Amino acid sequence: MNNDIERVLYSREDIHQVTQKLGQKLTAEYADKNPLIICVLKGAVLFTTDIIREMDVYADLDFINLSSYGNETISSGEVQLTKDLDDDVAGRDVLVIEDIIDTGRTLKFMVDLLKRRQVKSVKVCTLLDKPAGRLVDIKADYIGFEVPNEFVVGYGLDYAERYRNLPYVGILKPAIYEHK
Ligand code: 5GP
Ligand code: MG
Ligand code: MG
Numbered sequence: 001m002n003n004d005i006e007r008v009l010y011s012r013e014d015i016h017q018v019t020q021k022l023g024q025k026l027t028a029e030y031a032d033k034n035p036l037i038i039c040v041l042k043g044a045v046l047f048t049t050d051i052i053r054e055m056d057v058y059a060d061l062d063f064i065n066l067s068s069y070g071n072e073t074i075s076s077g078e079v080q081l082t083k084d085l086d087d088d089v090a091g092r093d094v095l096v097i098e099d100i101i102d103t104g105r106t107l108k109f110m111v112d113l114l115k116r117r118q119v120k121s122v123k124v125c126t127l128l129d130k131p132a133g134r135l136v137d138i139k140a141d142y143i144g145f146e147v148p149n150e151f152v153v154g155y156g157l158d159y160a161e162r163y164r165n166l167p168y169v170g171i172l173k174p175a176i177y178e179h180k
Helices: 012-030 045-052 105-116 174-178
Strands: 005-012 036-039 062-065 080-083 093-101 121-129 142-146 170-173
Touching: 005 012, 005 036, 012 062, 012 093, 012 142, 036 045, 045 093, 062 105, 080 093, 093 174, 105 121, 170 174
Parallel strands: 036 062, 036 093, 093 121, 121 142
Antiparallel strands: 005 170, 062 080
16 A cells, blocks of 8 residues: 555655644644544545544544545535534534645535524634645635645545555545556
């Protein structure tokens, strides 16, 4: 699996440093708010489990799954809710944990949904931001790294459901796509 990677963008150590830094900020922001933390499946699973351990706050945890990508590397443009939350979000201070914001469509869909359900507040923490890919006007409140306009995998992010278990974020060798 590691042989399929052309270049490592963010190492295990880089990611650890960034989650510690973000965790401190989120601790300050949410110390008295008992937030509901929403992990967006599946890409944000690794980031969520790391970042919540850096947050010294009482918090609830829930999961949602939205899909727009299929197995391709280009967004289909259509967002679907494939697994809803278990918890009632009305009146809650919600923190959404994302893997990457590209076009912004997924995040826009989710933030609109949460607002319709009358959350008290909603903020977004994303591991990666790809501003060059943006098609709708939306921003994260907390960002780990700004990535170049390339398709990245690892640390939760997949290509055709593979590479989520890489401990770092990297760029795939072009040969992997060409075989498809
Ligand atoms: P958006 O709706 O912002 O275009 O896309 C968000 C979703 O697309 C992410 O949660 C992720 O699943 C997928 N995505 C966007 N860019 C990348 C990328 O570079 N690599 C991977 N593996 N997934 C991406
Ligand atoms: Mg995502
Ligand atoms: Mg994916």
